[in-house]
Amino acid sequence: MALGRLGKCCRSLLHESSKRVFCGVSLPAGLERCLGAKRHLLSEDVVKLQTFQQKKLAVAHLAAGSEGSFIDLFNQKLKRNELILRDELKLLLHLCQSPDDMLIAKDAIYRYHSENRNLMYGDFKFGPLFMRLCYELGLESMAAATLTDESMKGFFSDSTSFNIAIDMLFLKGSFETALEVLKTMRSQGIAFNKDTVTLATGTCYKLNTAESYRMCTTLIEEQQSKGNFIPRHAYCFATALALRRSDLQKAQMLFSQIMNTDSRLCQNFKVVLLVMSGAIPDTLSILSAAMSPKSPYFVKKPEFSQEVVDLLRLRSERKPILERVEQIVTQLEQCGQVTRQTLDDMLCRTPTGKRKQEPIVEERRKSRRTLRPLNSALVSE
Secondary structure, three states: OHHHHOOOOOOOOOEOOOOOEEOOEEOOHHHOOOOOOOOOOOOHHHHOHHHHHHHHHHHHHHOOOOHHHHHHHHHHHHHOOOOOOHHHHHHHHHHOOOHHHHHHHHHHHHHHHHHOOOOOOOOOOOHHHHHHHHHHHOOHHHHHHHHHOHHHOOOOOOHHHHHHHHHHHHHHOOHHHHHHHHHHHHHOOOOOOHHHHHHHHHHHHHHOOHHHHHHHHHHHHHHHHOOOOOOHHHHHHHHHHHHHOOOHHHHHHHHHOOOOOOOHHHHHHHHHHHHHOOOHHHHHHHHHHHOOOOOOOOOOOOOEEHHHHHHHHHHOOOOOOHHHHHHHHHHHHHOOOEEOOOHHHHHOOOOOOOOOOOOOOOOOOEOOOOOOEOOOOOOOO
16 A cells, blocks of 8 residues: 555554564554654643733733743843842743743743742642643753653642643653653652643554553553543553453453443444454444444444454455355445544544533523513514
8 A cells, every 4th residue: 555655664553563463463464553743642722822822911911022031131130140030030921932031931940939839738849831831842851851850859749730841842752761760750659630642642552562561551450449530441451452462351441341342342343353263243233233324424433444454354354254255345335434544543633632612502581671580482682
């Protein structure tokens, strides 16, 4: 396929570069393809970059005409070793517009932290503010270096700061550094929330090493033992990594923990797990049901990855059921239910976030003109 020649090719979900295999099964060379663009794992609800940028615009408007001079004056204050006030630091972080400004901001937070190591609980947290600045300006190296610096321990006391940095590193493909940030987070006793678990399993999946596999499974088991909620996305990452490590039994166990498997991603993994376990008839039942004409025309029908369909064909070769497989796969293709997206594409997606609810409009019961009660819903002004 031509897709396999676009750009620098990487390993697909269950593909080893040295052997053209998918879950241990040899694949034709044409199935090799690139992973596509790396994407965020956190929604805007968590990163809140747009909200932060709007706040920056408001602050810049209020400080119009003095922005450059304020940063210069602050830099001079740093050089004179003067005490940094909280509100001054907040203003500085909202006025930063360039990597050069961020160098001053970095020096400022180091100084501020050294002067205020014993902050009272509930005080303003500068960590997320600084990380959003790094996110906005693409300074993932600065973000990671600051988080993992032992002298800054305690400044980033919240999970949000670490999550934003890990998401940024994931986007840039710096998975080893993201793992170091996760280890720092653990060593400093920062609690892992559901977003951290998704980021951690996604990072381990991308690294695909024996160590990352051990860390991934241990993390899932820890969260389960504590009764913590584990997102479906995290279970899917863990399942995919188990398949990459040729641990079908573990992959099946992890996938069985997902309460709702109606998503497109889960449907694809369900097919892969059935194919790998040899349950081809059960796989065909799922694919046939996906083409059911009973669902309304406006309901989008399930889509299956081309690499999943090719795996099914491959595992059906030289078997009596191959003809039935080809028939159903052809019908899926004709219905437009086979996509070029790989499972990796589906896994490394940007979540949509929470949908904002429309405000409830109360029914008007009084006339705006006479202020008298409206006698009928048909009365209009």
